[in-house]
Amino acid sequence: MLRRLMMLLALLAVLAGLAWAFWPRPLPVETAVIGKRDILVTVEEEGKSRIREIFTVSAPIGGQTLRIDRHAGDQVVKDKTVLAEIRPAAPGLLDARLNRVAEAAAASAEAGVGLAQAEVRQAEARLAFLKTELSRAERLAAKGTISDSARDKARLEAETAEAVLESAQSALAVRKRELERAEAALIETGTAEGPCCTEIKAPITGQILRVLAESEQVVQAGTPLMEIGDPADLEITADILSRDAVEIVPGAAAEIVNWGGAPLAARVRRVEPSAVTKVSALGIEEQRVPVILDLANPHEARQLGDGFRVVVRIAVWEGKDKLAAPIAALFRQGSAWAVYKVMDGKAVLQIISPGRRNDDVVEVTAGLTAGDVVILHPSDQLANGVRVTSLAD
Template sequence: MAIKALKPGFRTTFWAGACAVLALLIAYAFWPRALQVEIGQVLKGELVVEVEAEGKTRVRELYVVTAPLTGHLRRIGNRTGEVVQKGDVVAVLDPSESVLLDPRSRAEAEAALTSASAALSLARAQLSEAEVVKEEAKLEASRAKVLFERQVVALSAVDAAVTNFEAASARVRAARAAVARAQSDRGGASLRLNPPRSPGKATRLRQLLAPASGKILRIHSQSETAILAGTPILEIGDPSALEVVAGFLSADAAKFHPGAEVRLTGWGGGALAGRVRIVEPSGYLKVSALGVEEQRVNVIIDFDQASADVSLGDGFRVDAAVTVWSSQETLQVPVSALFREQGSWSVFRLVDGRATLTQVSTGPQTQSQAAVVAGLSENDLVVLYPDRSLTDGQRVRARAD
């Protein structure tokens, strides 16, 4: 008797297929996927390392005209930007009269004059007394000499009389000096009480001359005003002879040397070329906008000859970037690919679709690129901004833009 084979029913086939599909879905869900990452390339080319700081232009030779004495400054006829020649009259100063005394100061001056007059009278009286004593000592000395010649007195009496006469003469000289001093004190007290007046106003005007040829850069006071001695009135200079002074961190300025190339930007035009002329030997403390104390050093920069005709003036803001290292052909990797791994710089290099942890040795770097000394080759692909979850050997793929 033949045995017939049993065919699976519809229900069995359906559930078997459903289980297979579910198993595939579960396997797909838990299958490790390639992580999407940004990819960068290791290239060979020019790399320039610069240190930047904010600076400003200034006239190389600046002349400041100041008031030589206290007075009344006449209105300045020149305007800012006008050309003046050396020796031109740029300001006129009317020296002030003596200050009028208030009642209290006048009373004090009168008392000082009275005291000085009394001191002068006392000095004159003392002089008269000293002169009388001197005449008496002179007579005593003459009388002693006559008596000594007649052998009436001893030689010691003559010496004593001569000594008294010399002492009296010295007192007379001292009294005359005291009179002269008292006269000077009384004269000074009298001048304070009644100061002299100038005979004519025109003769008192003082003309201030331009110390050098150039342009008037700024006028501190255009209108008439009272002014104290030493107050700046205006500044003169040649705006075509400019230099740049920029404050760099002292740690950066220590790397500079005279003649280093400088790129000047941020002034409103294209990039200009310059050279470091001098790094000042003394630094200063500056507090940054964040409240951090920074030790900075002024670096003086000269414009290249080709940049001398630009439309810059005194006190214009510029951004100075000093070149501290440069190379025309150097292997470089994006800085965003670098990270620290066990104290060494490392990257994730892309090899056959997997991220391979690779240690590298780097050289000078900018904000975006770093020179590669060892560990990478030209055209290698590296992962940019690697995530902490990325591990060695993990499958990765480039993120679509």
């Protein structure tokens, strides 16, 4: 009898243990209390800093620039700091054919000078002869030996010969210049002579941003040499998706973050009217709108330079004292949004009407009241009526 009683008690103990082991327990969950708070909706996008006005210093004339000893970061003063110097470039090399042509042209010009010199000597001799004849004619006319007409004819011939001499002398000067030009074509590389040097001075007071042509080289007029700007005159630009850009208005408050320093206050200055098509890292074409921002306190961004990467956070909507629920509590229920409320230790499915949202919370316009407790990160184990217990308890 006692043995049966002991076996019965052991069986009851086993059944009690099994019942306790398989008895459903409340599901542990994270919870949050619904309350009112201010909601700020922002648009966040990568951007970059840039100097508002960048001046590109170019070569005003063609020639050979001397090596530029200025470097990025150097301070420059308007109309005082010499940025670069340009001297005349040496003539180019002549190949065999062009050299023969130049030599022939020089020889031809030299022969032309000789011909012109001979014409000058001929004109001088004729003028001397006619002057002698004019002198003789004037003496004879004074004695009445020849007529006045013969004397005037002699004077005309002398004056004509003088004009011919002047013409021959001018022709000789032209021939000499032609010879000089022909000889100049034979000047070899490295023997060019000319004034040195044309100085290029800073157009503004600021800093050198980039040196584009540091080494000594031959440049054409208009060749960019360096870029200059004022680092204190910074602006921020970001390409915003067009669907987000429609909510941004000039004057909207913004914040510059993730640039390597403390967040910087900024304001939207301009939303450009035209979008551009860009391809994302995933190969998707997107329409993006350039948005320009001004820093509220530029002196706080002294370490920012031209082309630095930043993250722009622009406010597009702000709600004061709005009923808000954590984004982590929401999930889709068909075509609607829903949450699980905790009521009497059980999860209760609740359909809600969400409003504006940011990365953390969403405005609730219907379905919840202040003080309601909702479940965060609802799992597949949750269902309407399932017993739950908060991890915070």
